[in-house]
Amino acid sequence: MSVIMEKLLSLIESGKTIEEISAIMNLSFKQIYNLITILQNKGMEFKRKYYEDGTMLYLMKKCLNCKNNRGNGLIEKTIVTSPQSQDFKAVIISDLHIGSTYERPDLLDNIYNFCIKNNYHIILVAGDIIDGITFGLDHLHDNHIDQLEHFLKVYPFDKSILNVAVLGNHDLDPLKKMGLDFLKFLETYRHDFINLGYRQGILNIKNDRIFLFHTLETDSVNLPSFDYENLKKETLVIEGHHHFYSYREFPNYTKICTPPASDISKYSNPNFPSSMLTLELTFNKSGLYNRGVISQYLLEPNIVKINQTDVSLSGGRIKNNAPVMNEESIPGKQKVLKK
Numbered sequence: 568m569s570v571i572m573e574k575l576l577s578l579i580e581s582g583k584t585i586e587e588i589s590a591i592m593n594l595s596f597k598q599i600y601n602l603i604t605i606l607q608n609k610g611m612e613f614k615r616k617y618y619e620d621g622t623m624l625y626l627m628k629k630c631l632n633c634k635n636n637r638g639n640g641l642i643e644k645t646i647v648t649s650p651q652s653q654d655f656k657a658v659i660i661s662d663l664h665i666g667s668t669y670e671r672p673d674l675l676d677n678i679y680n681f682c683i684k685n686n687y688h689i690i691l692v693a694g695d696i697i698d699g700i701t702f703g704l705d706h707l708h709d710n711h712i713d714q715l716e717h718f719l720k721v722y723p724f725d726k727s728i729l730n731v732a733v734l735g736n737h738d739l740d741p742l743k744k745m746g747l748d749f750l751k752f753l754e755t756y757r758h759d760f761i762n763l764g765y766r767q768g769i770l771n772i773k774n775d776r777i778f779l780f781h782t783l784e785t786d787s788v789n790l791p792s793f794d795y796e797n798l799k800k801e802t803l804v805i806e807g808h809h810h811f812y813s814y815r816e817f818p819n820y821t822k823i824c825t826p827p828a829s830d831i832s833k834y835s836n837p838n839f840p841s842s843m844l845t846l847e848l849t850f851n852k853s854g855l856y857n858r859g860v861i862s863q864y865l866l867e868p869n870i871v872k873i874n875q876t877d878v879s880l881s882g883g884r885i886k887n888n889a890p891v892m893n894e895e896s897i898p899g900k901q902k903v904l905k906k
Contacts (some may be wrong), residue, residue: 571592571602571673571844572602572605572606572725573902574587574592575592575599575602575603575606575798576606578579578591578628578870579604579613579626579627580666582624582898582899583624583899584622584623584899585599585622585623585726585758586622586625586726586899587624587899588666588691588765589726590633592732593640596724596726596759596884597724600756600757600758603758604755604756607755609634611627612627612628613626613628613704614626614628615758615761615813615873616647616833617644617645617647617729617761618644618646618647618648618897619646619647619648619649619652619655619689619897620669620688620727620743620897621688621689621726621727621728622898622899623683623729623758623759624648624898630695633644633720637643641764641767641768641769641779642744642762642763642764642768642769642770643768643769643770643771643773643776644731644761644763644769645761645770645771645865645892646729646731646761646769646770646771646772646893647729647891647893647894647895647896647897648772648893648894648898649894649895650891650894650895650896651665651803651891653716653849653850654847654848654849654850655772655847655848655850655856656687656689656846656847656848656851657686657687657689657690657691657692657731657845657846658678658681658682658689658690658691658843658844658845658846658847659691659693659805659823659825659843659845659846660678660690660692660693660825660828660832660843660844661692661693661694661781661807661808661825661826661827661828662694662695662735662807662825662826662827662828662829663675663692663696663697663827663828663829663839664695664697664827664831665696665697665698665714665717665718665721665829666697666699666700666706666708666714666717667698667705667706667707667723667777667831668699668705668707668708668719668830668832669698669705669708669829669833669834670679670698670707670781670829670830671829671830671841671866672722672827673723674829674841674866674867674871675722675828676723676724676773677866677867677870678690678723678828678843678866678870679725679728681724681726681843681864681870682725683725683727687728687845688727688728688729688732689728689729690728690730690748691730691731691732691770691779691805691822691846692716692730692731692732692775693733693735693777693779693780693781693805693806693807693808693825694732694733694734694735694736694737694738694781694807694808694815695735695738695781695807695883696718696722696732696737696738696749697714697715697718697738697739697740697741697809698714698733698737698740699711699714699737699738699739699740699744699748699857700714700744701740701744702740704896706751711740711741711744711745711747712747714741715741715747715749715845717759719756719767722757723787724759728758728759729759729760729761730757730759730760730761730768731760731761731763731779732753732760732761732762732763732779732782733763733764733765733767733768733779733780733807734749734750734762734764734765734766734768734781735766735781735808736781736783736808737767738750738869738883739765739766739783739843744901750762750764750765751825753758754881755774756879762870763779764779765783766780766782767779767781771892772848772850772856772893772901773854773855773856773892773894774815774853774854774855774889774893775802775850775854775855775856775891776802776833777803777805778803778804779805779832780804780805780806780807780809781806781807781808784793789856801819802819802821802856802880803819803820803821803823803856803859803880804820804822804823805822805823805825805827806822806824806825807824809824809825810826810835810841810864811824811826811832811836811839812825812826812837812842812844812854814876814878816879817833821859821880823844823846823861823877825844826839826840826841826843826844826863827839827841827842828841828844828866829841829843829894833844840865840866841865841866841867842863842864842865842866842873843863843864843866843870844861844862845860845861845862845864846859846860846861848880849861852891853888853889853891854889854892854893854894857879857880858877858878858879858880859877859878860877861875861876861878862874862875862876862877863875867902886889
């Protein structure tokens with residue numbers, strides 16, 4: 568094993584964050600991702616720990632069948648928050664359709680710039696990140712591999728921003744047509760993506776959670792069946808696929824349909840422009856969110872807020888005295904000088 572690999576593994580095992588490793592080894596985040604991929608190809612396994620400010624830790628997997636999902640195949644991931652933090656905020660986007668003539672990488676750049684300027688570290692992505700090549704849209708490529716490589720070139724990156732993504736019907740296209748798993752592709756090449764799987768997944772925050780969903784046909788792929796009524800068991804549901812923004816409160820849950828951050832609405836819903844959402848949640852002492860603010864922003868020519876909705880998210884839940892989970896001090900923040 569090379570000296571650089573030994574150094575990397577030593578820093579990972581000592582609990583250094585990726586930002587600390589970057590500073591100590593004088594490597595970019597992407598260079599570290601590449602080294603981790605080489606180690607994974609040699610048989611090593613890592614899991615990742617994510618924090619609300621975009622911090623990420625690699626942890627060595629030292630167990631068999633270490634899984635991060637429920638028995639029904641539903642993937643759960645967690646963002647750890649500081650014990651002092653009673654708020655959580657994120658940008659929400661969907662239906663990017665990268666690889667089609669409806670893609671708008673310039674809007675994605677604008678969204679990232681908005682996040683950096685306004686201290687947003689989490690982007691929730693509600694599916695259809697890529698377009699596939701078998702749907703009835705105009706495609707920029709004639710094969711899936713070129714489309715995925717194009718995605719790597721045009722999707723922005725910032726070391727303080729994490730993307731929490733559920734994958735949709737267009738994201739499934741490479742797997743259905745040629746066995747190319749976009750989920751595995753993201754796990755390998757974009758470590759800043761927290762992947763919740765195809766169709767649905769859960770993001771845990773403190774003692775609560777957010778359910779992300781995107782309509783998906785399951786023919787010809789081995790995915791568990793899904794009952795749409797299960798959405799009603801969640802307090803906050805964020806859904807892609809529909810290409811317009813809507814917000815509805817039901818007796819026990821709130822559903823947000825996410826607008827597209829692309830020109831796909833010109834094809835499907837011409838009256839609904841490209842836009843993004845922001846979500847701000849306030850947590851009570853039981854670690855459950857009970858209030859929220861949802862704002863919609865137009866993406867061009869400049870990002871401009873066009874509406875804001877204050878919502879109650881209690882869902883009839885009862886406060887309890889259970890300890891708040893998924894909280895700890897964010898590591899490394901006082902030790903590293905930014906590069």
